[in-house]
Amino acid sequence: MSRTQDVLAATSEGALSEYLAEEIHRRILTGDIRVGSWLRQDTLAAEFNVSRTPVREAVRALGGRGVLEIIPRRGALVIGSTPRDIRENYEVRAELEGFAAELAAERIQTAQLTALRAAVDDFDGIVAAAAAPDAADRDGELESRWTDANERFHATLLEAADNAHLAASVRESRRRLPHNTTFAALSGSQRQLTINAADHRAILEAIEASDGEKARRLARQHLLRAADLVTRRFERELEVQRRAR
Structure with a gap:
């Protein structure tokens, strides 16, 4: 099967x-x-x-x-999505989720902070597992774990921002792309997985320090980095498709 x-x-x-x-x-x-x-x-x-x-x-x-x-x-x-569509989607999300991180730094509750810390610890565990000799055989498991941790981190960030209109805008933007696009772009590179995990921890630390300006900047950079990875991946795959025709 x-x-x-x-x-x-x-x-x-x-x-x-x-x-x-x-x-x-x-x-x-x-x-x-x-x-x-x-x-x-x-x-x-x-x-x-x-x-x-x-x-x-x-x-x-x-x-x-x-x-x-x-x-x-x-x-x-x-109709499909072009690489430009994907990049523009991420650019909008970078601004929205950057604002969410700034608000979260001001408004986050203890339980939400605990949830963010748990997600960040899970990212570190995934990076370690991806470096193991049998990582290729467990790719589906690692994708599932990363997707779960990523969903929890970003959902908690939005919850902590405590702005219903902002949350609705982010959800609308996110639903226009499959949820697994970022991991697909990350999974071939241990370096990029490590950077991704470090991004999440840095955002967490800025929120813990109640530094809204830094949290906003880091969250924005994180989403723009993902935009570069995902659009480059789809550009490569589209080129492969063109050559095969």
Whole structure:
């Protein structure tokens, strides 16, 4: 059984369409599903061995992200995201999450600070595990651990900022890209994983020191660094796709 099949087998009904949306979006970004092509829901349902209902919900979600254009009586046309779209998304998020870090430095509660520290410690553990001889065999596990720690860190940061409108803006920006794009760009480099973990710890330390200006600057730099990594990765993959055609 493939890793995708393993994930699908373990996925609850409620989360299945979300998983499918993330996977389809990832394939569009990497060029495996080409911009300008039509998505066939019955073909996707057969490939993932699921009913058409979660596929239909996934397609609807991607239409909401602007990745697909839903055309009545014709289907779903792949519009996709360009490297420029990805970079611009991250640039907006860098400003928003930088502001969130600044607010968090002023407003964070003890329980939230504890949660940030736990996430940062988990990042350090992932960096150590990625350096182990069997790291390649555990790539899926490391991705899952990193994704969990990253989600907890950034969600706690937004919670600590205590600004509902800011949180809504960040969520809207984040949903326009699959959640696993950053780890995919990081996973091939122990150096970049180490830098990423150090970024999170530095942001935490600025928040612990109640230094809002520094927390904002570090969070912004962190997101812009991710923008560079992710856009370069997709530019390379698009070039590979072009050469294969």
